Amino acid sequence: MDLPVPDSVRPLRDRLLQFVEERVYPQEQVLERGMADPEGRAALRALQAEAKSEGLWAPGHPEHLGGLGLPFMDYVYLNEVLGRSEYAMFVCNTHTLQDSIMLDLHAGQEWRQKYLQPLVDGEILSPAFGMTEPDVASSDPTQLQTTAVVEGDEWVINGRKWFTTHAHSARFTVVMARTEPNAPPHSAFTMIIVPNDAPGYRIDRVVPVMGETSGDHCEVTYDNLRVPLANTLGERGHAFTIAQQRLGPGRIFHCMRFLGQAQRAYDLMCRRAAERTAFGELLADKQLVQKMVFDTATEISAARQMTLQAAALLDAGERARVEIGIAKVYGAHAMHNAIDRAIQVYGGAGLTADLPLERMYRQARFARIYDGPDEVHIQTTARLLLKPYREAAGTTPAR
Helix, strand or coil: CCCCCCCCCHHHHHHHHHHHHHHHHHHHHHHCCCCCCHHHHHHHHHHHHHHHHCCCCCCCCCHHHCCCCCCHHHHHHHHHHHCCCCCHHHHCCCCCHHHHHHHHHHCCHHHHHHHHHHHHHCCCCCCEEECCCCCCCCCCHHHCCCEEEEECCEEEEEEEEEEEECCCCCCEEEEEEECCCCCCHHHCEEEEEEECCCCCEEEEEECCCCCCCCCCEEEEEEEEEEEEHHHEECCCCCHHHHHHHHHHHHHHHHHHHHHHHHHHHHHHHHHHHHHCEECCEEHHHCHHHHHHHHHHHHHHHHHHHHHHHHHHHHHCCCCCHHHHHHHHHHHHHHHHHHHHHHHHHHHHHHHCCCCCHHHHHHHHHHHCCCCCCHHHHHHHHHHHHHHHHHHHHCCCCCC
16 A cells, blocks of 8 residues: 655655654644644654754755755655654644745745745744635635735735634734735735734634644734735735645645545554454454455545646646646545544544544545635536537536
């Protein structure tokens, strides 16, 4: 069931796997407390120092920023290992990659020095990204209501965001705001860098999410918040272009982490089946359990091939919208199924915090919503698949 990995990245991947299993797994319950908790923060800092000393720090970041500068496909293979623990990406500072690339491509020199380099170095634990809003369906971001208007040499921002992850510990937030009211929807928004200590930046609450205790998801109000026009990230009206540059590779990274979670759940399930006896025989000898093992192995294998195909196309310069959509939806379901079956094989023990499965199960449910809900990916991908057939038939999509 192990992933065939190119020789160029195999030694690094093996070292990373050993590090995750031997160093990160034992600290997960402490790390779950989050960066706002002193013990959780201290545990994270200690593990980050170990990752740096062992050459496992920022593997996907470019060398000119202090990362290992791995090629895209090599980094994709590492992501499955990182995905085995949701905290490994924080320990090895890969969770900042999308934001670092975004700042590297679009931020001015001031912000590169003030935020980008400290982000890669780990001095800033995490950035925040302000896109989702509570009052509109964020699967349709053209409806976002937060506005930014120009007054003199400043942006004045008003609105409300939520699921601004790590807002309570981040130094800055990249905010997506409507700035061009008369422009077409996909040219009406701009990305703006906002320091989290700016007057008018107010964290209203930490949003409770499925029993999570770390308090990472924040609801934030922007109340006549003023920042210089120099805080514009990229060009005015180009927020959607920047967002797609951020989300495209990010969905591949998510899919590989889905596989890491699924593989970990599969390993736990198989070990339990090989050791646990019920009604006079091992669980591994029971046909229903064997069916769970077979189905999980099949789904993981299929999800891997889908994800690697999408990654290879993206690496070759293709947009790979169909392949990414398929991999994201299927991969999220494969992860959910693997964890769900592992819990079933463990029985009551699988529901407790003695095992990582109950925490992983929450992540599996999130996966079908973040970076676009399944329904949007399915609809968008199906339209792309049907497009050549519609063109041949001379029909147009219904609105």
